[in-house]
Amino acid sequence: MLVLGAQVLIGASYRVAFQMEYEKLSPLLKAVHASGLTLMLIVLALLLLTGPYHQIAERGQDTEDLRSTASRIMELALVPFAFGIGAHLFSLGENALGRPAAAAVAAGGVLAALGFWYALGLIAKRRKSPQERVDPMSSEKQEQQGRTSVKDRIDQVLTEARVILPGAQALLGFQFIAMLSESFTKLPQSSKLLHVGSLAAVALATVLLMTPAAYHRIVENGEATEDFYRVACRLILSSLVPLALGLSGDFFVVLDKVSESKLPALAGSLGMLALFLGCWFGLTFFQRVRQRGQPELQLARA
16 A cells, blocks of 8 residues: 555656756755655665565565564655655645745645654554454454454455555646646646645545554554554545545636636535535435434344
8 A cells, every 4th residue: 555655656756857847946846856756766665675575585474574574664664755745745836835835735744644654553552452452263253243354344444445545646646747737837826726735635635545554564563453443444534535625626726727717616616525525424424324223234233
């Protein structure tokens, strides 16, 4: 999951360097951009180390040393990842926001990433007692009772995260590239600011979607626990809110450019936001409330 994010940002960084507006950046911004690309390449080198380590050093065996090594690699890789995101936000956001505001957005991005990837995990790890580890027999007991085991639920929730993550990362890469296109410089300032806000929202969604992988390694050391399932589920659902805002915000920018009128653009973007939130939360919570009145469904899920 983390490798996907690194690869998308690396691809966007390479492409940004060949945009026409890139030549107009100051030497400082070019240096910051190059630093961000360097950090993301370091991240990729670290994250891809797990595969060769597994096959060469451990000869394909699933050992405790492999698990601890994978956790340490992730802990190391997340630091340059966070600062790489900040470097991209600063170097590309300065054109639309100005240097002080771009620096504030970049700092916020770094703090958000470090907060979710490290602070959340470390706080949970300190509060977690050894007795809270999952019972090895709990999955079998749950299956005997007709319930989905915690291991299967974790596999499902991580699969759902992997389904959402590539789209969010691809959108994030596009948003970075768009900021150095010639068309972007011709947009009104309000559209530029909205695009940056949408970019920040999608970046937050990406951070949230990547947090379960970090939490799984830092807090749970790769083990399947009920606590991890609950945290991962909440993080993934939470990520859909900024993702909807980011998609709808850039939809306004496109409609405003097409129609050259803010009223239909506003109506279209609000309608799209209502569609996203209605599908993802309205319909699902309605179904949850409806099931409360059906005891047979509750019994089947208990």
